Amino acid sequence: MALVAAFASDVDLLILDEPTSGLDPLMEEVFQRCVTEERERGRTVLLSSHLLSEVEELCDRVSIIRKGATVESGSLAELRHLTRTSVSAELAGPPGGLAALPGVHDLDVRGHRVRLQVDNDKLDAVLRSLSESGVRSLTSTPPTLEELFLRHYQDEVTAR
Incomplete structure (x- = not known):
């Protein structure tokens, strides 16, 4: 009502x-x-x-509040720009040099399949590296609002 x-x-x-x-x-x-x-x-x-x-x-705009204070505020695109993108790819050949690239996190290589997290400002270099190995399929997923939120509350989650 x-x-x-x-x-x-x-x-x-x-x-x-x-x-x-x-x-x-x-x-x-x-x-x-x-x-x-x-x-x-x-x-x-x-x-x-x-x-x-x-x-x-x-x-259109989101604010994340922690302990009564705003810790992030902006459009989802602006907030996503501050964090990492998930990338999954199936390649024609073995992936080379991904581990040495700056901004690459949680790299998991299984044969010609690759999963990783990449800082958004380093995504271009990762995509170039993947393309050199021949991309058969590629999925790039921006972080969800929940992932952005948890980034600010992760220490509370792991303390429990």
Whole structure:
């Protein structure tokens, strides 16, 4: 009922705190459509949620807050630029020199298959190196919002 009242109001800024808590999947979809419509009408929607996939789907800008302070803020593209991309590839020949490239992490080579994490500013060099081995298939996946979030909370997760 509170969501209906919020969307029916005539305000420029909607502040929604955990708005989908208790909603079934069908109503979550309706909620997402409502937020999109409000944004298209020029209203600002401030959404606080622990459902990071929902935030990733709905929000233009994201802030990660830790201990009451903002630790990252920006568009998802801006935040992703600050971290690593996952790369998986199947090559025609053996991969050469990947381990020596700066920015390469968690390299796993099994025959002609390669998995790794790469700092985004070093992705170009990794792709060039892979192409020299003949790429048969390639998947490059930017970090999810959950991965960005966990980067700031990793010490709390490992301490438990």
